[in-house]
Amino acid sequence: xxxxxxxxxxxxxxxxxxxxxxxxxxxxxxxxxxxxxxxxxxxxxxxxxxxxxxxxxxxxxxxxxxxxxxxxxxxxxxxxxxxxxxxxxxxxxxxxxxxxxxxxxxxxxxxxxx
Amino acid sequence: xxxxxxxxxxxxxxxxxxxxxxxxxxxxxxxxxxxxxxxxxxxxxxxxxxxxxxxxxxxxxxxxxxxxxxxxxxxxxxxxxxxxxxxxxxxxxxxxxxxxxxxxxxxxxxxxxx
Numbered sequence: 001x002x003x004x005x006x007x008x009x010x011x012x013x014x015x016x017x018x019x020x021x022x023x024x025x026x027x028x029x030x031x032x033x034x035x036x037x038x039x040x041x042x043x044x045x046x047x048x049x050x051x052x053x054x055x056x057x058x059x060x061x062x063x064x065x066x067x068x069x070x071x072x073x074x075x076x077x078x079x080x081x082x083x084x085x086x087x088x089x090x091x092x093x094x095x096x097x098x099x100x101x102x103x104x105x106x107x108x109x110x111x112x113x114x
Numbered sequence: 115x116x117x118x119x120x121x122x123x124x125x126x127x128x129x130x131x132x133x134x135x136x137x138x139x140x141x142x143x144x145x146x147x148x149x150x151x152x153x154x155x156x157x158x159x160x161x162x163x164x165x166x167x168x169x170x171x172x173x174x175x176x177x178x179x180x181x182x183x184x185x186x187x188x189x190x191x192x193x194x195x196x197x198x199x200x201x202x203x204x205x206x207x208x209x210x211x212x213x214x215x216x217x218x219x220x221x222x223x224x225x226x227x228x
């Protein structure tokens with residue numbers, strides 16, 4: 001049973017480009033969470049999705065960031081017109097039941113904006 | 115409202131000595147509590163969880179934590195530190211009424227001195 005798969009593991013973009021981060025949850029998991037981790041900081045919640053629905057996006061910046069979790073395929077976190085401040089590790093976690101069940105994390109996608 | 119406070123941002127211990135990482139939480143209801151560990155450039159791995167069963171919870175790698183409702187604490191301990199324990203540790207709280215949200219502490223960085 002494969003764990004949470006994130007790709008790419010490392011992504012380099014120039015300012016103004018777009019970044020797409022993908023997350024395939026564990027088999028049987030329909031709850032997906034995205035977190036951002038800046039250097040020397042903890043995890044910051046971004047968005048919580050279930051299949052085809054955004055449940056809570058209170059942690060998402062109002063502009064340039066979007067997320068989806070389609071009926072088929074992985075969840076995608078999209079960052080448009082990236083800026084240097086977007087450089088961070090982005091972690092995806094999945095859960096079979098949502099709160100208060102257990103979160104399973106991917107290895108993260110590390111975005112570097114030049 | 116739910117929140118987690120990790121009282122120490124950095125803890126340093128000598129190899130073979132006990133480890134104590136402190137966590138206090140606030141929760142309006144019966145919480146579920148988790149400890150996760152993150153090694154450098156890796157995703158988060160579940161160490162242990164409390165979900166209203168036994169208050170003393172044993173986890174992987176010799177770690178354990180005790181849920182103390184009267185003190186609203188869930189401190190992580192290990193009798194004897196190993197070099198491989200050096201990592202970042204996160205305390206997490208959730209409950210069935212949080213709208214499927216998990217609340218992370220800011221993390222404690224554990225250094226083990228040979």
